[in-house]
Structure formats: C-alpha cells, structure tokens
Amino acid sequence: MRLEIIQPDDWHVHVREGEVLQYTIPEIGLHFARAVIMPNTNSPIVSIDAMLAYREAIHAAMGQTSFEPLMTLYLTADFDPSILKSAKEFPWFHGVKLYPKGATTGAEQGVLNWLEHAEVFEQMVLLNIPLMVHAEVLSPDVDVFDREAVCLEENLQPLIEAYPTLRVVLEHVSTQEGVNWVKAHYPQVAATVTAHHLCFDRNALLNTRIHPDLFCLPVLKRREHQQALIAAVTSGHPGFFLGTDSAPQAARDTYCASGCAGIYTQPYALSLYTQVFFEQQALAHLEGFTSLNGARFYGRSPNTQRVCLVQKPMKVPEFLPWALEDRLTPICAGQQLAWQVEGV
Numbered sequence: 001m002r003l004e005i006i007q008p009d010d011w012h013v014h015v016r017e018g019e020v021l022q023y024t025i026p027e028i029g030l031h032f033a034r035a036v037i038m039p040n041t042n043s044p045i046v047s048i049d050a051m052l053a054y055r056e057a058i059h060a061a062m063g064q065t066s067f068e069p070l071m072t073l074y075l076t077a078d079f080d081p082s083i084l085k086s087a088k089e090f091p092w093f094h095g096v097k098l099y100p101k102g103a104t105t106g107a108e109q110g111v112l113n114w115l116e117h118a119e120v121f122e123q124m125v126l127l128n129i130p131l132m133v134h135a136e137v138l139s140p141d142v143d144v145f146d147r148e149a150v151c152l153e154e155n156l157q158p159l160i161e162a163y164p165t166l167r168v169v170l171e172h173v174s175t176q177e178g179v180n181w182v183k184a185h186y187p188q189v190a191a192t193v194t195a196h197h198l199c200f201d202r203n204a205l206l207n208t209r210i211h212p213d214l215f216c217l218p219v220l221k222r223r224e225h226q227q228a229l230i231a232a233v234t235s236g237h238p239g240f241f242l243g244t245d246s247a248p249q250a251a252r253d254t255y256c257a258s259g260c261a262g263i264y265t266q267p268y269a270l271s272l273y274t275q276v277f278f279e280q281q282a283l284a285h286l287e288g289f290t291s292l293n294g295a296r297f298y299g300r301s302p303n304t305q306r307v308c309l310v311q312k313p314m315k316v317p318e319f320l321p322w323a324l325e326d327r328l329t330p331i332c333a334g335q336q337l338a339w340q341v342e343g344v
C-alpha cells in the first residue's frame, strides 16, 4: 500500500546542542519540512542572541537535508517580557515554552507559580504569541501518573481563564483528562501527541522487566489513556497534531542507576504514526494530523512538498552513532516497523 500526503511538520522536538547536532539535525529534514525546536538546552534559550546562535548552529549541522527550524524561548523565573516584541519580528520565532520547575530533563530553570508571570502572558496576548506547556505538576504529594491531570486543574485551567485569548498548546498530551480538556477548549487550546504515547502504555515500560529506553516525561500511562489518545487523533479532531517530543540522549544516560527521561523517535516517528492510523482504519485522517492541523492552529501555511508512505517492512537499528564514544538507542531498536517514508 502507498499513501501520498502533504509533507508533515514536527511541532515539538529536542535536538540538544554542540557536537551531537551532527546526528540529530539531518534526520529531521529527511521527513519534516518544519520543526519546533525546544529551548531546554544546558544554557536555556532565554534571549534573542541565544536563539539566533542556536538557529545558526542548527543550520550549520543540516548537511544534505534541510528543514525550517522554528525557534522558541524558555520561560524562566526572570524572563524579560520586553524581548518578545523583537522576537516576534523573526518569521521563524514560534513561541514561548513553559516548564514547571524540575518537571523533566532540562527544566531546572522552569517556573514555580505560573500566574506570577502576568507581564509575560499579557505581552504574549498582545503580540499573539502561543504558549507551549509541559503540563505536569511536580509535588511529592502528587503521584507521577497523575501529574498531568492535576496540572490541568491547578495551573492550566486558571491560566486560560485569566487569559482567554492566550493560545496554549498542551504538549505531549498523555491522558484522557488532557484529551477532554483540549476538546472542551479548542480552538483556544490544542495539543501535540507523540508516537510513543500512541504506541505504548505503561506495561511496555514496567512489566516483568524495566525498559529504560521507554522512559519519558510525561511517563507512559495505563491502556485506557493510550486508547483515548488514539481515538482523539484518529477521529480527525483539528485540535490534535504531530509533535514527536523526540529526545535523544547518550545511552549511558538512559541505562544507568538514575536514568534520564527521553525517547529518540525522530527518524521512525512517521512510520509509527502511520501504523496507528492504519490499524484504526483512519488513514483518511492521517494528513490532517501530520500536516494540516498544526499549521492551521499556528497560522502558518501548509507545506507544498509531499511525501510518500509505503507499507514495506523496515528494521530499526539496535543503536545509532552518538558523540563521545557513546551511542544512541532509538525507539523500537532492533524491531521491524511496517511503514517507510519515501520521497515523491
């Protein structure tokens, strides 16, 4: 079976920084026309200069492939809202990312009390800049599997009520509650959905053995949440779109006594998403999810290029090259995927 679709965009990806860009960047241009680059690098992207330098480093690492990197700023506790006006002048500036402090890898400089940042949100509303949110609370009183649902209630709902014209993206939605919330508040809010949250539930991570390469944040949830995500994206609802949250890291950071969260999906994500839609007999809605809904929400034009998806088995390598004599374990390492991406 062959399927031709408008070239997709990845509305949420981590590419890390420095030497490893040579491994993380060229993979994106193979399948995606645009990619929203997350700002949680070792020194967070909090200024125009940092954003320009990061974008230049990304371009320098592209090699033979190309895509448009859409850049984001990291909302730190001392974020200066006055830079938003200058940021907005760059057509590739995409939005502001909010991490609750400590909620995931690279979120140490995130925010504690969201509504304290009124000046930032007011400026974003004025300039029509979207806010992308890692929607989890980090509290010893909240179970790790409940962090998203509690965050919706405690942080996100008050935020959208306080700023009813602020556009908000619930990044990597992982629960039934998240799906319901997006449906209730679309088009003010929307959500990105990862391939791994669609393909796996928490049994894949924590069964009779632990699989650290499937540890991500938000953590994989129970089966009914996975099913709610599948139903939402395959229904064709315009409030859900592709964001891989592909998060590459050295294997030594995955397989160790205190492993980091992050799943590397980028080169295989499109195969996995296609398989999900195929299994649900919903291929008619695939293009909306991969290539149209995100562009529409963000007010950008759909891509003009097309890609072809072919139902042809492909084996994922056991590992990929990485810097400093280490390696990178991709999602589904050593396994066979059912779909491949071809140019048109």
Ligand SMILES: [Zn+2]
Residues within 6 Å of the ligand: 012, 014, 038, 245, 247
């Ligand atoms: Zn992320």
